[in-house]
Amino acid sequence: DIQMTQSPSSVSASVGDRVTITCRASQGIASWLGWYQQKPGKAPKLLIYDATSLQSGVPSRFSGSGSGTDFTLTISSLQPEDFATYYCQQAKSFPITFGQGTRLEIK
Amino acid sequence: EVQLVESGGGLVQTGGSLRLSCAASGFTFSSFNMNWVRQAPGKGLEWVSYISSSGTTTYYADSVKGRFIISRDNAKNSVSLQVNSLRAEDTAVYYCATEYSNWFDPWGQGTLVTVSS
Numbered sequence: 001d002i003q004m005t006q007s008p009s010s011v012s013a014s015v016g017d018r019v020t021i022t023c024r025a026s027q028g029i030a031s032w033l034g035w036y037q038q039k040p041g042k043a044p045k046l047l048i049y050d051a052t053s054l055q056s057g058v059p060s061r062f063s064g065s066g067s068g069t070d071f072t073l074t075i076s077s078l079q080p081e082d083f084a085t086y087y088c089q090q091a092k093s094f095p096i097t098f099g100q101g102t103r104l105e106i107k
Numbered sequence: 108e109v110q111l112v113e114s115g116g117g118l119v120q121t122g123g124s125l126r127l128s129c130a131a132s133g134f135t136f137s138s139f140n141m142n143w144v145r146q147a148p149g150k151g152l153e154w155v156s157y158i159s160s161s162g163t164t165t166y167y168a169d170s171v172k173g174r175f176i177i178s179r180d181n182a183k184n185s186v187s188l189q190v191n192s193l194r195a196e197d198t199a200v201y202y203c204a205t206e207y208s209n210w211f212d213p214w215g216q217g218t219l220v221t222v223s224s
Contacts, residue, residue: 042216043214043217044152044214089152089210095166097154098152098154099151100151101152
C-alpha cells in the first residue's frame with residue numbers, strides 16, 4: 001500500500017497569510033495526487049487534481065505542485081472561509097489512500 | 108444539479124448488518140465509477156470500496172474485505188454498500204463519491220453508522 005504523510009498536522013495562521021502544506025508518498029505516484037478541503041460536518045471538496053490542476057470553481061489562491069513523492073498545497077492569501085482541514089489523496093493504485101489531514105486554524 | 112444522497116445508516120449492535128444506499132441524480136450515473144469513503148468520529152478519511160461503472164470490477168480496503176459488499180443498479184441510479192459483521196471500529200460517517208477522472212467529486216452528505224456493544 002502507498003502511505004501518504006502530511007505535514008504539519010495542524011497550523012495556525014492569520015487572514016492574508018501564505019500557507020503551505022506538504023504531502024509525501026511512500027513511493028512514486030507521478031502526478032496522481034489530489035487535495036481536498038473539509039469543513040466541520042461537511043463532505044470533503046476536491047480542490048486540486050493531477051497534483052497541479054485547479055478544480056473548476058476553486059479560487060485561484062489555491063495551487064498545487066510536485067510530482068513523484070513530494071507535493072505541496074499552497075494558499076497564497078488566506079481568507080476566512082479557508083480555515084478547514086485539508087487532505088491529500090493518491091490515485092495511483094488501490095487501495096486508495098489519504099494523508100492524515102492538516103487542520104488549518106485561525107491564529 | 109449533480110447530487111448524491113446517502114441513506115441507511117443507524118445504530119447497530121456488534122456483529123450486526125446494515126445496507127447503505129446512495130441515490131444519484133443530475134448526471135449519467137452509468138458512466139461513472141463509484142466509491143465509498145468513511146470517516147470515524149474526529150478522524151481522517153479512509154477509502155472503503157470501489158465499483159466500476161458497469162459493476163463488473165470491485166475493490167475493497169483490507170479492513171472490510173470479506174465483510175462488506177458493494178453493488179450498483181444503473182437502472183435505478185444507485186450504489187449500495189452491504190455492511191456485515193460490524194465492529195466498533197466501523198463506526199463512522201460513510202460517504203459515497205463519484206469518481207470523476209480518477210478523483211472523488213462530488214461527494215454525498217454522508218450517513219452515520221454507529222456500532223455499539
